[in-house]
Amino acid sequence: MLExxxxxxxxxxxxxxxxxxxxxxxxxxxxxxxxxxxxxEKINEGADFQITVNDEFDLTTQExxxxxxxxxxxxNTIKIKMGYENDLLDMLTGKITSLxxxxxxxxxxxxxxxxxxxxxDYFKKPSPEKQFVDMKYSDIVRSxxxxxxxxxxxxxxxxxxxxxxxxxxxxxxxxxxxxxxxVGYQLKIDNKTLYFTKYEDDADAILTLExxxxxxxxxxxxxxTGLITEVEVRGHNPQDPSKPFVxxxxxxxxxxxxxxxxxxxxxxxxxxxxVKKIVSSVNVNSEEHAKMIxxxxxxxxxxxxxxxxxxxxxxxVIRAGVNITIEKVGKRFSGKYYVKSTTHxxxxxxxxxRFSVKRNAL
Numbered sequence: 289m290l291e292x293x294x295x296x297x298x299x300x301x302x303x304x305x306x307x308x309x310x311x312x313x314x315x316x317x318x319x320x321x322x323x324x325x326x327x328x329e330k331i332n333e334g335a336d337f338q339i340t341v342n343d344e345f346d347l348t349t350q351e352x353x354x355x356x357x358x359x360x361x362x363x364n365t366i367k368i369k370m371g372y373e374n375d376l377l378d379m380l381t382g383k384i385t386s387l388x389x390x391x392x393x394x395x396x397x398x399x400x401x402x403x404x405x406x407x408x409d410y411f412k413k414p415s416p417e418k419q420f421v422d423m424k425y426s427d428i429v430r431s432x433x434x435x436x437x438x439x440x441x442x443x444x445x446x447x448x449x450x451x452x453x454x455x456x457x458x459x460x461x462x463x464x465x466x467x468x469x470x471v472g473y474q475l476k477i478d479n480k481t482l483y484f485t486k487y488e489d490d491a492d493a494i495l496t497l498e499x500x501x502x503x504x505x506x507x508x509x510x511x512x513t514g515l516i517t518e519v520e521v522r523g524h525n526p527q528d529p530s531k532p533f534v535x536x537x538x539x540x541x542x543x544x545x546x547x548x549x550x551x552x553x554x555x556x557x558x559x560x561x562x563v564k565k566i567v568s569s570v571n572v573n574s575e576e577h578a579k580m581i582x583x584x585x586x587x588x589x590x591x592x593x594x595x596x597x598x599x600x601x602x603x604x605v606i607r608a609g610v611n612i613t614i615e616k617v618g619k620r621f622s623g624k625y626y627v628k629s630t631t632h633x634x635x636x637x638x639x640x641x642r643f644s645v646k647r648n649a650l
Contacts, residue, residue: 303602303639306376307339308367309359318359323398323635327368327379329608330629332465334412334477335380335405337368343389343397352397355389360401362387370604370632370639377604379632380405381479407477410436411461421451425467428452429484432460438482445471448577470570472584476609483609487587489545489626489648493613497600500616504640508596508621510650515556516589518564519582523572535578537586542648546624549649552590565589587648594647596625602639606630612645623647 305325307314324340341360344353354360364384369376385408388400404412420428425445433440448470454463461475468475468484476483497503523533539553556563567585572578598614606612608630615622625645633640 302373303370303634304372304376305634306369309364311365311367314359318354318357321354324633325368325370325635326631326633327370328629328631329380331608332461332468332475333629334407334461335382337366337380337382337403339401341399341401343399345397352389354399355387355397360384360387360399366403370602370634372602372639378479379604382406383408405477406436406438406480407461407482411464411477412459414456415454415460417456418454419451420453423447423450423452425452425471426484428467429464429482432464433482436460436482438477438480441481441483441485443473443485445473446577448573448580449571469584469588470581472580472587474609478607478609487543487626488609489611490543491611493611493624494605495603496613496615497598498616499614502600502603503614504599504601506596506598506614506617506621508594508617508645510594510620511592512552512556512559514589515552515560515593516563516565516586517553517557517560518562519567519586519589520564521567521570521572521578521582521585523568523570523578533572533575533578535572535575535580535582537579537582541583542587542590545626545648549623551649552593553586555593555650590648591626591646592648593650594621594625596621596645597642598645599640599642602632602634602641604632604641606641606643608643612643614645620650623649 321342322339323342326338329335341354343355362384366384367381368379370379371377382403382405384401384403386402390398424447426442429442430440464475473484474487517539519537521535525531525533539557540551542551570581608627610627611624612627613624625647628644628646630643
């Protein structure tokens with residue numbers, strides 16, 4: 289698959305990036321002054337960027353070329369693309385939020401330009417308390433996306449509890465992540481789109497990477513300690529307090545990331561027998577609601593059965609939220625992985641992609 293991709297992108301020896309600021313392509317002299325450009329993306333956290341610029345001091349005007357240039361004003365909108373030759377992919381649209389110059393006597397100064405995706409201002413800063421009455425989780429998320437001027441991609445949920453309050457101690461990101469965890473959804477912002485959807489770790493892998501061919505390094509680990517085999521959620525039933533709402537999720541009820549494999553809870557059951565977790569500190573309004581919360585908690589616990597860090601040649605299609613197949617790393621660790629976070633970097637050494645992965649089965 290990578291051979292085909294290599295042909296489509298000419299080759300992996302001509303990496304390229306493109307930067308637009310306030311919808312204008314960066315002038316050639318500014319682009320040539322960039323020493324390093326990095327875009328980092330994490331599921332449930334959004335994306336950020338860092339650009340290192342080689343600055344110049346004009347002895348005639350006694351001014352720095354880029355430090356005080358309006359191109360790099362805090363608040364400017366920035367768009368970053370990465371790839372090879374003419375095949376560039378959109379990596380991030382965001383805003384410049386900070387400038388960090390470095391001055392050393394006798395050396396060329398540098399300017400580090402940092403910023404975040406559109407979620408930062410609205411989602412990650414403190415905001416007043418807000419109450420949502422008689423609304424589904426999905427409708428709450430849709431309303432918040434509209435207020436933040438983001439396009440929503442949302443899987444519908446039921447109406448589980450009302451009212452629901454975002455406290456003034458919570459950012460919108462924390463609040464939405466809590467909703468996502470309750471229903472077992474993933475929360476992601478990709479450029480100007482907000483995703484509140486079911487996990488897609490059972491979807492097909494977009495690429496197959498091999499150690500020694502595409503992968504430079506892979507450091508996985510298996511964790512069985514702390515795994516649970518069953519979750520029971522017990523919630524108050526206002527119609528009949530003597531009969532609480534009870535929902536359970538048992539070993540093997542997790543999402544099936546790979547067919548024919550044993551999930552984390554099934555492996556834990558073989559090693560340790562029954563390890564049951566009881567949750568009673570949640571609000572539920574039906575047995576179905578309690579079961580959904582139990583399922584979500586079992587999924588989250590088993591998700592980290594295998595975790596790993598990968599470094600490979602630069603591949604802009606590797607993004608947080610996709611599945612990758614890794615091969616030639618032994619029977620135990622070869623298989624399909626879900627990408628949790630990515631870091632794409634282009635500098636004088638070339639283009640590298642580093643990403644973290646997880647897998648819930650063996």
